[in-house]
Amino acid sequence: MLHVITVTIGATVPTGFEHTAAEEVKEKIGVEARISKDRGRIYFPITTDKLFQVHLLRSVDNLFVVVEEYDHYQFKQSKEETLMELQQLASKLPWTNALEVWKLNGTLKKKKGHRKGGSTTKVKPSRNTADVAAADTEQQLHQVVSAAESHLEADSAADAEPCEQDSQEAAPEARVIKFRVTCNRAGDKHSFSSNEAARDFGGAVQEFFQWKADMTKFDIEVLLNIHNEEMVIGIALTEESLHRRNISHFGPTTLRSTLCYGMLRLCKPQASDVILDPMCGTGAIPLEGAIEFSSSFYIAGDNNDMAVNRTVNNICHIQKRRADKGRISGLPIDTVQWDLCSLPIRTSSVDIIITDMPFGKRMGSKKKNWDLYPLCLREMARVCRPGSGKAVLLTQDKKCFAKAISRMGGLWRKLHTVWVNVGGLHAGVYLLKRTGAVFGQTPEDVHESRGMCNTQGDEKEDKELS
Numbered sequence: 001m002l003h004v005i006t007v008t009i010g011a012t013v014p015t016g017f018e019h020t021a022a023e024e025v026k027e028k029i030g031v032e033a034r035i036s037k038d039r040g041r042i043y044f045p046i047t048t049d050k051l052f053q054v055h056l057l058r059s060v061d062n063l064f065v066v067v068e069e070y071d072h073y074q075f076k077q078s079k080e081e082t083l084m085e086l087q088q089l090a091s092k093l094p095w096t097n098a099l100e101v102w103k104l105n106g107t108l109k110k111k112k113g114h115r116k117g118g119s120t121t122k123v124k125p126s127r128n129t130a131d132v133a134a135a136d137t138e139q140q141l142h143q144v145v146s147a148a149e150s151h152l153e154a155d156s157a158a159d160a161e162p163c164e165q166d167s168q169e170a171a172p173e174a175r176v177i178k179f180r181v182t183c184n185r186a187g188d189k190h191s192f193s194s195n196e197a198a199r200d201f202g203g204a205v206q207e208f209f210q211w212k213a214d215m216t217k218f219d220i221e222v223l224l225n226i227h228n229e230e231m232v233i234g235i236a237l238t239e240e241s242l243h244r245r246n247i248s249h250f251g252p253t254t255l256r257s258t259l260c261y262g263m264l265r266l267c268k269p270q271a272s273d274v275i276l277d278p279m280c281g282t283g284a285i286p287l288e289g290a291i292e293f294s295s296s297f298y299i300a301g302d303n304n305d306m307a308v309n310r311t312v313n314n315i316c317h318i319q320k321r322r323a324d325k326g327r328i329s330g331l332p333i334d335t336v337q338w339d340l341c342s343l344p345i346r347t348s349s350v351d352i353i354i355t356d357m358p359f360g361k362r363m364g365s366k367k368k369n370w371d372l373y374p375l376c377l378r379e380m381a382r383v384c385r386p387g388s389g390k391a392v393l394l395t396q397d398k399k400c401f402a403k404a405i406s407r408m409g410g411l412w413r414k415l416h417t418v419w420v421n422v423g424g425l426h427a428g429v430y431l432l433k434r435t436g437a438v439f440g441q442t443p444e445d446v447h448e449s450r451g452m453c454n455t456q457g458d459e460k461e462d463k464e465l466s
Contacts, residue, residue: 004047005097008069010225010234011060015040016420016429017262021059024265029053038186038227040421043069048101052108054237058261058292061241064223064234065101068093073231079191083200090204098235102220105237178214180221181205182236187228197224246291248317249310251282255356255394259420260288263354266418266431267392271295273351276383278302278340278376283311283333285354287318290331296352298333301343308337341375345383347439353380357395359425369397373404381411382439389434394420396427410442411435 013021018040022033025044033044043066046054054063076082181202183194201224206213211220221236243256269275269289273296277286280300290298300311312335323329338344357376358369380391391412395401405414416431 004049005100006045006047007097007101008043008066009046009054009237010036010041010043010064010066010232011054011057012041012062013060014256014259014262014420016418017059017259018042020262020265021057024057024059028057036227037230038225041225048104051101051104055108055242057242058288059258059265061243061256061258063237063242065098065105065237067095067098067222067233067235069232070230072229073226075190075229077191079196082190082192083196086197086201087204090201091208093233102235102237177209177211177220178218179205179209179211180213180215180218181224182221183224183226185224185226187226189228190226194226197226246287246318247282247284247314249282249313251307251310253356254282255284255422257284257288259394259422260285261292262418262420263392263394263429264289264293266416266429267352267354267390269293269296269352273297274299274349275352275354276301276345276350277355278338278343278353278380279355279357280311280335281307281356283314283335285356286311286333287314287331289354290333291318294332296332299336299345299350300333301336301338301340303337303339305337308335311335341379343379343383347382348385348389350383351385351389353384353389353391353393355393357393357397357401359396359427369400370403373397373400374407377404377408377412381408381434384434386434386438387436391430391432391434393430393432394422394427395430396422396425398428401428401430405430405432410437411439 011021016039018035021042022035022044025031025033025042029044029046029050031044031046033042035042042060054060076085179202181198183198183201185194185197202213202222205211205222223232223234223236225232225234241256241258243258246257247254263285275286275289275296276299277283278301280286280302283300286298286300289296302308302311315331315333315335319329319331336344358372384391393401405412411434412432413435414430415433418429418431420427420429
């Protein structure tokens with residue numbers, strides 16, 4: 001029988017959407033998540049038989065298993081003493097369970113990679129398990145892996161590419177494990193730098209396990225997360241962020257899928273809702289919606305023909321991936337090229353509008369936003385259902401947005417704001433409710449001109465790259 005252990009999983013999430021991620025963990029895994037004092041991280045307990053479910057979460061970027069955590073680590077005053085303590089710590093930590101989870105995780109990832117070719121009978125040991133998972137361990141893990149196979153959502157992550165070691169037969173003798181230590185440090189009271197901590201702690205880990213340090217081709221990544229007095233030591237379970245799962249054709253400003261998921265959850269899509277993204281860019285938001293909230297219908301539009309082409313290509317890529325795996329490939333999504341301020345959509349016919357507004361940073365300008373934002377909000381109000389319609393809008397141009405909303409007060413009411421970090425920029429995700437006012441009869445929208453909209457030219461794909 002498989003030996004099940006309980007461990008703590010840490011996850012990085014889009015800053016500002018920690019509570020959304022905690023809600024998703026409770027909903028899908030059934031456990032309470034703790035939000036870290038260090039923004040952008042959550043922690044939750046799991047049993048190893050549920051590990052595959054963690055990879056199905058839509059709101060998390062990177063995952064790691066916690067080796068040990070300290071709420072109030074007493075760092076010494078002098079750098080030398082602190083670094084010496086970190087070196088001594090390496091041999092005292094309870095590594096066993098975390099390494100077991102790392103092994104199991106490698107087996108799950110390997111299985112996912114093999115699904116593509118349809119071969120699940122013979123599984124070579126993966127890069128992560130070649131030296132450490134003996135044959136009997138793999139036998140023990142078989143039940144969990146089978147469960148993962150049957151439950152794993154085909155779109156939960158980008159198709160795993162085979163690791164370099166898989167192209168050669170795994171050597172029968174044990175290969176030396178390669179590792180690196182990554183230190184993320186925040187706080188101004190530390191006497192040491194991140195590099196110094198990673199170097200000295202890494203040296204002690206190397207000595208303790210007899211692993212080989214390699215900064216690029218590593219099997220294990222040990223994480224040292226230090227936030228003021230909080231210190232967490234972990235082992236990474238993801239090689240690249242899960243947020244890249246849907247997009248194959250990236251634009252200059254493609255949004256993270258994890259951030260799109262957070263925005264979608266804010267507006268709680270219901271069955272048969274018509275959901276509109278009038279400035280879709282590469283289609284990241286409607287694609288995430290069509291996959292995760294598939295009982296709604298999505299319309300993705302943009303005025304930029306390159307953006308529309310990228311969206312179409314991304315939809316085709318997901319459909320092909322689904323068809324290759326024998327699943328129904330259709331997605332509830334349509335793509336249109338249009339003028340944002342004169343949408344070819346019937347008045348009061350859309351339930352939810354969700355979009356990434358032009359920031360005026362990478363392309364376009366904040367000056368043009370002053371004209372564009374009120375016109376956008378007015379046209380969005382026209383197509384949105386009075387009384388029940390909602391909008392979730394992301395922008396970093398907070399001053400301009402506040403002014404535009406104040407001009408449209410008869411049509412939109414601001415319910416909630418989530419402050420997020422988008423590619424290093426401080427931005428707001430605004431949840432708006434459409435008032436019950438009939439469009440064309442409020443003082444705000446009667447005198448607004450509708451003829452200025454094409455001034456933004458090709459700048460509509462002005463989204464911010466995370």
